[in-house]
Each structure stands twice: as structure tokens, then as C-alpha cells.
Amino acid sequence: MEESALVLDDVHAGHPGTPVLSGVDLDVPPGTLTAVLGGSGCGKTTLLRTVAGFHPVEKGSIHAGGRLVAGGGVAVAPERRRVGLVSQEGALFGHLDVAANVGFGLDRRARRGDRVGEVLELVGLAGYGDRMPAELSGGQQQRVALARALAPAPALVLLDEPFVALDAGLRAEVRGQVRDALTAAGATAVLVTHDQQEALGTADLVAVLRDGRVVQCAPPRTLYDSPADIGVARFVGDAVVLPADATDGAAATLLGPVPVPSGRGPGRLLLRPEQLRLRVPDGDREATAKVADVVFHGPDATVELDLDGTGLLARVPGRSDVRPGDRVVVEVAGEGRFFPAGDDG
């Protein structure tokens, strides 16, 4: 197995009197795209700046490309870390053309060689070398910024919310292009974002950062299906949380028994809204929930339900004919996740 591209071990960092990172552990395998996902103020930016070398580490250590770069009395200067950085606004040098921007981190000989053209091609901007940054669209600027970061073949590329300044429509497209370019370059990248969809949709691994520590690091699917706690569950997607009592392989809930892979005793059950199926009641005998509100999204719609005073959220196909005030029967498809009482997130 290859050595990890980035290892953070119990990293503490912050400002005098205000700790921001309090024991971050993270292991980024080479060649992967790992997303660091967190809400505002969770320490994402500090984490990124600590790895890049712009923020000092108080405790713990950082290894990049198998080399100790921070911690234990070591503080390698940013320019010696071989850690590339792509920031929110791209931060292109406005006084240099695209080729000079991309070649900025290369030595004189490499700048004259093919490398610049190579990485520009990688990001799909071959032939743009003599343009000025101001002549490019936002998405193109971000791709140039990526090409610039990739050019010196860094051990690691850090992407700081690189798509946040782009239009929604453009965002997905640029995200795909960046993803492809990273794959083609075989680069290891860490993407910092507050956008769950972006993290889940782009990354190989997602690390959820909360209160200055990584609470879970897993592939997107695992994260979504088997979150470490309710908090993570809520953070990575909409959640339906019900009081439950688990016995062997099933949990008793308001919606009846739901299969669970493990757990015993009182606790809470996590379901995803798309697991709730709604149907018209067969008669008066069945327990029904009242539709409180319907929000139409296009391909699907979210439905707020009231089941004897308990609020539920269901996701249904956009064409479903559900209206506020309707009474519906709620059924559960698939397994739920059970969290024993006291295991709060």
C-alpha cells in the first residue's frame, strides 16, 4: 500500500484564546479526492491554511507526501511544502497572462517546456495561454487556478470552496471538469466545502469536521447510509428521526417496526425522507398522517407530514399528487439506522 498523501495527527490550532482545531485526525490516501465538509465556523479554513503552511500548528503533526511539514518543532515554509492551493476566487495574478500564471510555480527551464501546455490541456483550456485572466469566465479562471496548482506536480492540492463563486448551473459542470482533471493528473486533492451535495457528489472520501475535529471520514455512500451519529446524519442530508425501541433486527416506531442492522434497547431511529412511501389509505382503519406542506423541487418534492403531533419529512416523485390537508398512510422502505439513547450527536 502506498504511503498516505496527507496525514493529520491530533492537530490543534487556533488564535490566542480561541482554539479552532482541537485534535484533528485525517488520513488522505494518494490519488483520491477527499472532501472536508463542515458548516461555517467549524474550522475548515483554518484546517486548510494549517496544511498549506499559513497557520501555525500548536499541537500534533502534519505529514504531507510522507514528510513531516508541521509539528514537533518543525514548520516547513509554505513554499517548501509542495502543497498546491486553489482558493475561492481563484486568486489568479491579474498582471500575468494565463501561461505565466500556470508557469508561475515552475522553474525557468520547466516554464519553457511543455508542462504549461500539458496542464492547460488537462483542464480543457489548451490554447488559452496568452489570454489575460480578466478575459476569462469565472469557471475558466478556476480551471486556470487548478492548472497553476497542478503544474509543479505537488504532493497534494488543496481546493478551498473553489466553486462557491460560480453560478449554480456552471458549478456542476466545472466540478466535473475539475474532478476529471484531477483524476487525469493522478493528483491527490483535498476539497474544503460546506456544500453536502458537492462533497458527496465529487469526493472519494468525505471527512466531516465539527467543532474542530473530524467526526467521521468515509466514502460518500457510507457516510449517507451509516453516519456516525444523528448530527452527521442531519449534516449530510435531510433526516427523519423517530423515537424507537430496538430488539433483534427491528425497531418499534410510530411507523411500525423497521428493520435495523444492529442495536438493542431504547434509542432513536434514522430514516432518509426518500425511504418514506406515501399512499392513499384503504379505509378508515389505518393510521394516517396529515400532509402539512408540500415543496415542489421539479424531479421530486418534499412533503411535511404530521403524524399525531410528530413531524416527518418525505421525499416523493415530483409528479405525485399530494396536497396539503390530505391524509396519507406512511410506509417505510429499506433499513433504518438505530442509535441507542445517550449517543447524541
Next chain:
Amino acid sequence: MLRDALRRRSGGAAPALLTGAALAGLLMLTPLVYLAVRSFERGPAYVANVLTRPRTGQLFANTVVLTAAATLVCMVAGTVAAWLVVRTDLPGRRVWGVLFALPLAVPSYVAGFGWISGFPGIVGFGGTLLVLSSVSFPYVFLAVSATLSRGDAGMEEAARSLGLGPVRVLLTVTLRRVWPAVLAGALLVALSVISDFGVPSLMRFETFTLGIFTRYRSTFDPTPAAVLGLALVALALVVTVAEARVRGRSTERVGRGAGRRAGPTPLGRWTPAGMLFVLVVVGVSLGVPAYSLTVWTVAGASAGIDGPHLVATALDTFQVAGLGALLTVALALPVGVLAARHRGRVVRALENITYLGFALPGVTVGLALVYLGIRVFPHFYQQLPMLIAGYAVLFLPLAVGIVRTAVSDAPVRLEEASRSLGRGRMQTLARVTVPLAAPGIVAAAALVFVSVARELPATLMLRPTGTETLAMAIWSRTGASQFAAAAPYAVLLVALAAIPTLVLDRVLRRRGGD
């Protein structure tokens, strides 16, 4: 020692940067060391004796009142002028913009001669105030118009949409935003008024600086003058710290995104008032000196003009001013970068020290360099390098302020991007920060160039033999009351200084367009 202290307090700036800044700081300490040594050579009792004389108090009071009044006049005139030129539909505002910057090219003593020959009665406080304000208000005008040009229509539009009328928007939102620029300009006005000698002497208004000259003249003894110089340093320190305090509390623009420049405000029925203001300001600051210069030049032309000598002095002026600007900006760069990027106590102290040279009379700085220069670097005495170093001491603050602003405007993210691409701190400075701050650096160089071109006392003391500047030629002729003979040199000096002034104006007011 200083370097260690700087490094500790400045959060790990590049050693080369700290060395450069320390060098600048050391150079700026020259006059202070000299004044302290000279003042206290006869003991503190003597110092107290000089300072407590009633006349000293009177001169101090005169200076404070004059400085306060001139600063206030310049703040108002400079800000109004900037607003009219940048933000309204005043007819001919491009031309007015250039004309408002131009008085910077007129040496205060030339303006003073111009006024006094046309209006002999204009002496005392009023005349001094008028002439000093008229040559100093461009400091405020340029600073404010640079900020206004950078544009932030969003805030003003938001205010309008919240129901504020245009006048209230101007007074609340716009004025708030340009306030730091107004203060930065006002600081330069205050310090240059404090240190001006020519105009108070012509207008017979007894200021502290004039008092220092009188001391030299009457007692031929440098010590009492040095004591007064120390008092002037204290005054300058108060002004500088006060400005920093007030500026520190004011709000800068928050949020990012390129500020949008608002469309011009229509003046409507206020247009005649605007035109009147513009005409009065231009008439006072340029018209009168220009008229007098023209009259003298015509008179002088009939007496014959020494063309080759005129050219030779212009070239000498160009040389010393060019080199002075280069060295001063080179020293201002590390100080400005540190001040913009590493706010710490040491850095702030360093920045404050640089302002002192500007507040001291040229003769005091000149003597300080004579005193230390001849002892430490005897081989450079009355050689070009020492003269140029003297200019740096005198004019560093002009450059530091502009460079600091320019560097602050260059996004830190770009520097970080450069570092993450493997470029060290110095390489980043050279390849990213400096090019981004280039307009500001050019502007700083232009301002220093203009100031060096018209400098006199330090030039007289430190110039290499054979060097004669235009300012010297003017001085030697007006000293003998040969105004007509001096006029061609004055015209040439104004013309020479006008070029960088126009560059300055263009660079500063264009900054918004980037």
C-alpha cells in the same frame, strides 16, 4: 537587535524585508539622535530653559493654530474638489482634476513670492494660511479622489434605497468611506505645514519652524535650535499618533468583490456653485502664482536667459530627484509592506518614526546628516549618496503611506497562492506584491520626485560640488531680489514637477479602473 524585535513582533516576515525596514528605521532615527545629542549637551536645565521661554510658547501656539486651520481648509477643499471631479457631472471635470493636482508642483516659496508681489498687503496669519493651504490641498484631493475612483456604488445605492436623500448619503455613507483617505491626506498637509519655512518667512508669521531658523540666524548656535527641533518632533508625533487613532476607528469597506463605480451625481442648479468653487480654488492655487511667474518671465526674458545654465540645472534637478525617488521608494517598500501585512507594535512605531523626518525643517534634517554623515561616512560627505539619503529621510513618509495603501489593496490570497506554488517570501514580494502595488509605487515615486525637486536647505548643505538644482538657482536669485532672473528657473521647476504630478494624478485616480 531591532531585527530580532521586529521579527518577534511582526509574525515572521521575511528577514530581507525586516532588514530593509530596519535600515529605513535607522536612517529615520538620524535626525532624532542628532537632536537629542545636540539638545542635551548643555544639560536638561538648558533644554527646559529654552522650552519655557514665553516666546517658545507663542511660536508653538501660532504653529498649532496655523496647522489646524490649514489642515481643516485642505480637508474641506480637497474633499469637495475630489467629489466634484470624480462623482459629479461638473463640466470639464477631467481638466479640473489635473489642475487640482498641479499645485503640488508649485514650491510653496514660489507661490508665496507670487502672492506677495501681487498683493503686498497679504501678510501674517491670513496670507500664510492661504498660501500653505493652496499648495497643500492636493494631498487631500489626490488621496480622496483615489478612494472615490475605486468606487463602491453598492453602499450608496443601498443607502438611497433605504430612503436617504442624496445629500444625506453624501454626508453619511460617502464621507464615512473616504474618511481614512481624508485623514491620510490631512496628515501630510499638517506635517508639511509644520515644517514649512518659506511661506511663514515671506508672510512674516512667526511659526515654530521660522523660530528655529531665527535661532540659527540670531545666535549662530545650533543648540537652541535643536531643542526647538525636539519640540517639533513631539508635535509631529502627537499629530501622527492622533491620525492613526482616528483612522483606526473608522470603517473600511467590508466584503469583497470589485466595487462598482457609481454614475455621476447631477449637480443641476448647483452647477454654478460648483464652478465657482473650482474657479476660486484653481485661481488661488495656480492662477496667482502663474500670473506672477509670467510677469517675471516676460521681464526676465528681456534681460536674457542663460539657456545652457537653465538646462544644466534642470538636468541636475532631474538627476537628484530621480535618484531620491528611487532610494526613497526602495526604503518605503519594506516599511509599507510590513505596515500593510504585519500590524505589530514595532512596525507601527517604525511607521510613525518615518513621519518625523517630514515634520522637521529641512535645515534640521540637513544638519543632522551633516553631523552624523561626516563622522560616520566621511568619504560620502557632500557626495551624491549622502544627499540622496537625506532626501530619503525627508520624504520617506510620503512614499510609505501610499505604498502601504497599495500593498493593502493587493489581495493577500495572491501572495498565498504564490507561496503555495513554491515561491519564497522575497520572490513573492518581487513577482506578485510589487507588480500588484505598482501603481501605488509609481505614485509614491512621483510624489517624492516632486518634493525633492523643490527641496532647498538639505540640498544646499549636502549637494556634491558642482551640482546646482533649479530650487537653488531660484533661491540664489530671489535672495538678491532678482525675481525676473529667477522666473525662468521657477517656470522650469514647475514644469518639471508637473510631469510626475500628472503621473501621480493619473495613477491614483485611475486605480478604480483596474
Next chain:
Amino acid sequence: MQITERPTSHHWRLLAAGAATALALTACAGSPAGDDAAPQDGATAGEAAALTVYSGRSESRVQDLLAQFEAESGIPLDVRYGDTAELVAQVLEEGEASPADVFFAQDAGALGALSEAGRLIPLDDEVHEGVVDGYVAADGTWTATSARARVIAYDSQELTPEELPQNLDDLLDPRWQGQIGFPPGNSSWNTFVTAVRVDRGDDGARQWLADFDAQNPERFNNNHGVIDGIENGQIQIGLVNHYYIYSKMEELGEENLRTRNHHVGGDPLGLVNVAGAGVMDTADDPARAQELVAFLTSETAQQYFVDTSGEYAVRSGITSTVYDMPDITELEQPDIDLADLRTLEETLEMLQEAGMS
């Protein structure tokens, strides 16, 4: 692919142009200063070594004369012009390392200060041979090179010399109410008031100033203004230096000039001040330095002063070919040591109190 760091903004181009210009300047800067300096430092250059003159007298007044010295003596001069007082301060700060060989001052006070500081070496007697008694420093360290006198300028169409004030007290006669012109703030006026203080003591001077002010004297911006005031009949008499009348004379022609000078002997009103020269203790070659001072008191130089600037010669028997002026020996200096006129600060304070600054 060719990578260029293309400068884009005009600012960037400006900066580059500026830097290039400055570099070019630096390149051509070194030569003249360096060349001039080299021989000056070492005595090796022999004949070529220049005398460094610190001149408080203005270039336009004395450069032709100094050029004449260079031509006649073969000694090149390196003249640094400046304000007399600032040059004194500079020389004092330079101390023993001063490059100055000769100090040429506008005022006696400056030379007195240098002498007092031990910075002037005694001159050989032949240097000031022929200079009128009283115009060489008592300790022989400097000599006057020319003189100027305070006079009462008067309207010769209205007044005869006999009617004019003969001393400070005559000036307070009601006859002159509103008829006197003076240039407040002017340095020669300030020196005159200092002489009044030396003559009468501070209290006496204060009283005199108050009485003078009660005469409602007319204030003028400068000495030229006073002369103009007499010419246009605004005032009858004015307190000025003797040579201000000459430029008016050149302008109007002597026959059209109403103003005349009246010399007052033995009173501060007729104070004689001098310009002079001495040899510095730092002079590399005092003998050659003395040669220059001797030249300045020579008949050639004295003739130059009376002819070009209308100053008095410090030798007897030099007659101006241009101006009508008395011989220096006819002027009666008040009983005042010029070296005592160094309390300008107190004078200014007194003038301010009297509301006459």
C-alpha cells in the same frame, strides 16, 4: 509554449520606464561628483587642489569676483553658497572634518560666532593691510570685505538735509507723525532694533519703540516699498539700508529720483554692518586661503563691490564709478560692537510685544 510575463497595465510599464530612467541616471551620476572630489581629498594633486569657500554672500553678487580671483591666482575655488547662518551651523556641525577653507559671510555676527568657537585662525597682517581701522576683528581672525549703512532716505523735493532727524530722539518729533516708512520683519530692520537695544538697554529700547509706534509710522513690505513710498509722496522719510535707493535710481535715472540718502553719524540710525571673510581652522593650506581673503580686501575687489552692489569699500579712497556715495571714513559708526548684535531672538520678542513684528 512561450511563456511571457506580459506587463499589462500602463502602470507597470510606467514603473519599468521609471526604473530604467533612474538606472540611467545613476550610471551618469557618479562621474562628475567623483572626479571633482578626488583631488580635493588628497594633497597629492598639488596645484589643482581647490579652496573650498563657504559663502553666505549670494552667488549673483560675488561669483564674477571669485572667478576673477581664480583667473589671477590660478587657485581653483569650490564655492558652496548658502544662507550665512545655516552655513555657520553647518561648519559647526562638521567640526574638525569640515572641508571649508574660507568662510565668506554676509554678517559680522556670523564671523564673530565662528571666531568665538575657535574656528577661525588669525590672519597675517598683510591680508588686511589698507583696511580702515575698526573693520578688522580685534583678534585679527577676520576682516570686513564691504560695508553697508542704515540711512534715512528722504524726499529731497520736500526736505533739506538740515531738517532731517540727526538721532533716534529726533525721529519722535511730532513733525514726523505719519511721515515715516519702515519695513517690519526685514532682517536689516531687525538688526537696527537690536542696535537700539544695545545702545539704550532693553527698557530704553522698549520705550523708544512705543514712542516710535505712536508716530503712526507707515509699514512697507520691504525696503524697496519704502523707497517707492517716498517717490510717490506717501511718506517723507524712510528707515532703510543705503543701497536700496540705487536700484530705483537705475530704473528712473538720477535726475528723476526724488529720494536721497541721509547718513546719520554716531547713532543706531546710521549703523554700519559689514560682510567679511576669515580662514577656517580646517583649511588644508592656510597660506592659500589667506590669499583669497587678501584678494577680497584688495583694491580690485573693493572697486568691484562699490561698482556692482553699491556697498561701501572697507578701504579708503575707492570711488564708485557708478554710484554717488561717501567714503567709508566719512561714516561715523555708533559706539556699538557689531559682535554684540547677536540677540535677534530678544529683539523679535520685543517687537512682537510692541506689536511691530
